[in-house]
Amino acid sequence: MTQTIVIAEMSNNTVHASTAELVSAAIALGGEPTLVVPCTEAAQADGAANMGAANILAAKSAAFSHYDASGWAAALDAVAPQGTVITGASPQSKDLAARLAARRGVSVIQDAIAIQGNNITSPVYSGKAMQTVSATGPVVVSVRSNVFAAAQGGASEASVVDTDGNVATSVQEFMARASERLDVAEANIIISGGRGMGSPDNFSHLEAIADTIGAAVGASRAAVDTWEAIPHSMQVGQTGKTVNPNLYIAVGISGAIQHLAGMRSSKYIVAINKDADAPIFQHADYGIVATWEEALPVLHESLKGMMG
Amino acid sequence: MPNIIVLVKQVPDTNAKIVVTGDRVDLSSVKMVMSPYDEFAVETALQHREAAGGEVTAVTVGGAGAEKILKDAKAIGVDHIVRIDADDEMDSNALQTLIAKAVGELGGEVVYCGKSAADTGAGSTGPGVAERMGWASVSNIIGAGFDGGLSVTMPSGGGNAKVSVPLPAVISCDKGGFKVRKPNVKGIMQAKRASVEVHSIEAPASTVSIVSHALPPAKPAGKSYEGGAAAAEVAKLLRDEANIL
Ligand SMILES: Cc1cc2nc3c(=O)[nH]c(=O)nc-3n(C[C@H](O)[C@H](O)[C@H](O)COP(=O)(O)OP(=O)(O)OC[C@H]3O[C@@H](n4cnc5c(N)ncnc54)[C@H](O)[C@@H]3O)c2cc1C
Ligand SMILES: Nc1ncnc2c1ncn2[C@@H]1O[C@H](COP(=O)(O)O)[C@@H](O)[C@H]1O
Numbered sequence: 001m002t003q004t005i006v007i008a009e010m011s012n013n014t015v016h017a018s019t020a021e022l023v024s025a026a027i028a029l030g031g032e033p034t035l036v037v038p039c040t041e042a043a044q045a046d047g048a049a050n051m052g053a054a055n056i057l058a059a060k061s062a063a064f065s066h067y068d069a070s071g072w073a074a075a076l077d078a079v080a081p082q083g084t085v086i087t088g089a090s091p092q093s094k095d096l097a098a099r100l101a102a103r104r105g106v107s108v109i110q111d112a113i114a115i116q117g118n119n120i121t122s123p124v125y126s127g128k129a130m131q132t133v134s135a136t137g138p139v140v141v142s143v144r145s146n147v148f149a150a151a152q153g154g155a156s157e158a159s160v161v162d163t164d165g166n167v168a169t170s171v172q173e174f175m176a177r178a179s180e181r182l183d184v185a186e187a188n189i190i191i192s193g194g195r196g197m198g199s200p201d202n203f204s205h206l207e208a209i210a211d212t213i214g215a216a217v218g219a220s221r222a223a224v225d226t227w228e229a230i231p232h233s234m235q236v237g238q239t240g241k242t243v244n245p246n247l248y249i250a251v252g253i254s255g256a257i258q259h260l261a262g263m264r265s266s267k268y269i270v271a272i273n274k275d276a277d278a279p280i281f282q283h284a285d286y287g288i289v290a291t292w293e294e295a296l297p298v299l300h301e302s303l304k305g306m307m308g
Numbered sequence: 309m310p311n312i313i314v315l316v317k318q319v320p321d322t323n324a325k326i327v328v329t330g331d332r333v334d335l336s337s338v339k340m341v342m343s344p345y346d347e348f349a350v351e352t353a354l355q356h357r358e359a360a361g362g363e364v365t366a367v368t369v370g371g372a373g374a375e376k377i378l379k380d381a382k383a384i385g386v387d388h389i390v391r392i393d394a395d396d397e398m399d400s401n402a403l404q405t406l407i408a409k410a411v412g413e414l415g416g417e418v419v420y421c422g423k424s425a426a427d428t429g430a431g432s433t434g435p436g437v438a439e440r441m442g443w444a445s446v447s448n449i450i451g452a453g454f455d456g457g458l459s460v461t462m463p464s465g466g467g468n469a470k471v472s473v474p475l476p477a478v479i480s481c482d483k484g485g486f487k488v489r490k491p492n493v494k495g496i497m498q499a500k501r502a503s504v505e506v507h508s509i510e511a512p513a514s515t516v517s518i519v520s521h522a523l524p525p526a527k528p529a530g531k532s533y534e535g536g537a538a539a540a541e542v543a544k545l546l547r548d549e550a551n552i553l
Contacts, residue, residue, distance in 0.1 A: 012465070067464065069435050069445045091431070091463070095447040098400070098432035102439035107401040107516045110430040119519055125427055128326040129333050132519040139516060168444035169471045172459060176467040183466070189552070213553060232450070232483060233463065238322055238426065239344055239483045247552045258322055264524075268550045270542060276534075285550070286542045287532040294536025302543035306553055 004031025005080045007096070008048055009088035010038060011186075015047035018088060020150035023052040025143040026086045027151060028115040036080050037158065038064045038072065045158040052151025056158035063165040067092055073099035074165030082138065089142040090185065101140035108140045109133060113147050113265070126238050126261030144244050146188075146267060181207075184236060187216030189247045190263075192236055194220035196252020196273065197292065200229035205296045206251060212303050218243070218263075220253045237262035251292050255280025272296070309361035310475065313416035314353040315407065315433065316346040316366050316381055318374040319426040331520035342377040345422030348481040351488045352452050353420045354385050359454035363387040365414055369394050369406060375504045383491035383499035390414065390505045399516035404436040406511040411441065413507070418458065419478040423448045434480035444477040450484025 004026040009016040015037060026033035035053035037045035038061070045058035059079045063071040077100060087097040089111050101108035113130075114121040120141060124131040184190050191206050203217065210217050218241075219234040236243055238258040248266035253259060255271070255278055263269070264283055271284035274291045281287040288295050320326065321339040328334065342350075353364045365388040366381035368374045378389035392410050411419055419438075424431035431447065438445030450468070451461035459472045460479060473479070491499070533541065547553045 066469075069447065070439065070443075073439060091448050094431050095435045095445075098430075098435040099439045099445070101400065101432070102404055102436040105401065107399040107514075108430070108432045108436065109400075109516065110428075110432060122429075123524070124429060124521075125320065125326045125333070126322065126429060127524060129328060130522045130524055132522070133516050134519050135516045137515050168477075169446060169473050171464075171469050172472050173470040174464070174467060175470070183463075232485070235483075242429070247546065247550070261322070268546070268552060269530075270546070272539070281530075281532060283527065283530075284532070285527075285530040286545060287530055288536070288538050288542060289532065289534050290536040290538070295539045296536075298536050299539035299543055302540040303553070306543060306547055 003081050003083035004029050004033050005083055005085045006033050006035045006053065007076060007080070007085060007087045007093070008035055008037040009090065009093060013039070013044045015045065017150065018145040019048065020051040020152070021145060021148040022086050022088060022143055023151035023154075024148035025112065025115055025141070027052065028148070029084060029086070030117075031083060034081060036076060038076060040065050042158065042160045048158060049156035050153055052154045054154060056155045058158040058160045059163050060160055061163045061165065063167050066171055068167040068169050069095050069099045071165040071167035072096055073103050075163045076100060077103045078165070079161045079163045084138045085140040087140065087142045089144045094142050097140045097142040104138070106137065106139050107135065108142070109135070110142045112141050112143045123265065127264050146244055146246060181210070182216040184216045184218040184234060184243050185241050187243070188245050189213055189215035190218045190236070190243055190245045191215050191249040191251065192218035192220065192253060193223055193251050194253030195222040195226060197223065200227040203230065205292070209296065209300050209303060212300065212307055220259050250280050251296070253280055254278050255283060310356065310417045311415050312353050312356055312362055312364045313411055313414060313419045314346070314349050314364060314366050314381070314386065315419065315421035316350065316368050316377050317343045317422070317425045318368065318370055318377045319343045322426055328521050328523050331522070333521045340373065340376070342380055343422050343426045345424060345481055345483070347488045348483055348486045349420040349422050350381050350384055350386065351486050352479070352481050354489070355452065356418065356454055356458070365390055365416070367392065367407070367410055367414070369403060371395065378504055379499045379502065380491070382502045383495040384489055385495060388505065389502060390507060393506055393508045394511065397514070397518060398511060399514035400430070400432045400436055402511040402514045404433060404440055406509050407433065407437050408440040409509050410507065411437065413509070417476050421478065421480050423480045423482045431480065434478045438478035441476065441478075444473055445479070446471060446473055446477065447480040448482045449479055450482050452479070
């Protein structure tokens with residue numbers, strides 16, 4: 001059986017749960033999955049147990065202490081078997097996928113949302129179309145989260161291999177985010193505000209709900225451009241972040257095509273807007289025609305009740 | 309005085325409606341523009357030149373129709389414009405190999421590109437070209453400084469990191485804090501007269517081929533409510549129907 005290699009998705013030196021989804025994607029491609037965990041200490045690979053892989057390889061290297069594209073690609077290339085490689089589709093993992101593919105002289109297919117036999121489908125034109133490709137020979141494929149069910153079982157013990165890669169860049173300074181809020185790119189639930197919020201201070205209503213349900217707070221470009229206090233890191237859309245959460249709540253956002261480009265693949269979309277004709281309603285699973293002043297307090301109270 | 313290269317790609321205007329005819333996207337009646345992130349790449353390249361001297365060459369890979377965006381880059385202030393003649397269905401291996409050869413031929417020492425092209429959404433080209441050249445790369449930068457070598461700002465685990473980058477390197481640009489400049493009349497006149505250098509470079513055969521395009525599956529019509537009180541009902545549905553909370 002051919003091998004398929006899964007590069008574990010890491011977060012704060014632990015194996016992120018979405019890695020088990022990547023193993024499912026590898027199984028869908030028809031290979032026997034080997035899970036490679038980039039780590040600085042072998043114990044960081046413990047979380048890879050029972051994620052459905054046939055083998056687990058803890059790839060141990062000082063190169064993995066901070067992300068450097070060339071160092072990571074070299075260190076992983078040295079230990080990962082040949083074959084098709086699967087990574088996550090976070091910005092860092094897509095970067096790594098491209099670098100690793102180039103290192104092996106093969107092509108990379110980004111943001112897979114479906115795999116059927118040899119056919120791999122990804123969104124193109126900002127999600128306005130789906131493209132299905134097929135490859136002859138090995139490729140590197142990044143796979144979006146929340147698409148495949150998590151795989152289970154399989155190997156529980158990792159074998160440890162030492163590896164190395166030359167790190168090219170060096171971090172001079174790290175600037176922590178002002179708030180401890182979850183980043184929209186990492187969140188499973190996002191509540192976003194647009195120009196309809198009226199002022200940046202009113203985002204506190206979104207933050208309060210976010211705290212109740214463990215969501216990240218996002219924004220439209222109009223909000224980011226209009227108000228200094230709303231940073232670009234919160235922007236969702238074509239020139240902001242592309243997100244794929246289970247739930248996206250759009251408040252006071254009209255639903256311009258460039259905003260939709262960043263969030264239309266969300267599993268469930270809730271829209272709150274006072275204008276019944278706002279385009280966002282065409283994409284909403286649940287649309288509420290109301291001002292946020294009316295709707296948010298009710299929403300918050302109900303959610304508080306449910307979250308106990 | 310660095311020899312600076314900026315990669316620009318022609319893509320459908322992001323406001324354009326995408327039509328699928330048969331099983332392929334049909335772009336015949338779509339307005340084409342420079343991919344939005346490439347504008348930030350051009351801006352960063354120009355700032356690099358202003359700080360360190362040297363010259364900026366804008367490079368695109370595509371057919372003759374792609375020359376308009378090279379003229380746009382010229383109008384904003386790049387020094388040279390180059391098109392690598394190619395038809396568009398290339399896989400990432402073929403495209404990156406081609407671009408790496410072009411950068412080599414042009415003697416580039418630093419390459420700027422967009423974080424992802426508006427058509428592919430991939431973000432593969434920058435890191436892929438860098439690896440093929442054996443260069444450093446940093447992707448998705450939101451700021452750049454040129455004092456005492458190149459340093460860039462990029463998002464990193466819960467914050468931003470300022471990273472120094474040894475040249476040669478490939479840098480892919482996000483929007484971040486960059487304000488792009490607009491062409492002035494003089495620039496537009498110069499761009500009109502400027503000639504595009506056309507190169508032809510051999511690319512390896514593609515092994516990834518497009519099977520089909522399709523429109524995204526239409527979403528079933530959602531439920532809609534009037535008035536803020538309905539938010540209570542929606543919260544219940546999120547729990548009981550969508551199983552989210
Ligand atoms: C190249 C390019 C790239 C772009 N990239 C992005 C991007 O990445 N992300 C992005 O978001 N946009 C992007 N845009 C901008 C986009 O076209 C829209 O201008 C923007 O999304 C509008 O933001 P908005 O919906 O917040 O504002 P508006 O369009 O002004 O909508 C505000 C909405 O709030 C509603 N409203 C007002 N008051 C209330 C109230 N009290 N309660 C409830 N609802 C209320 C209104 O009915 C309206 O629908 C881009 C544009 C271009 C040209
Ligand atoms: N055909 C091309 N010609 C010139 N530059 C390109 C081309 N394709 C991609 N690029 C550059 O690489 C970036 C990322 O593209 P992609 O990897 O397709 O997302 C783009 O924003 C451009 O800067």
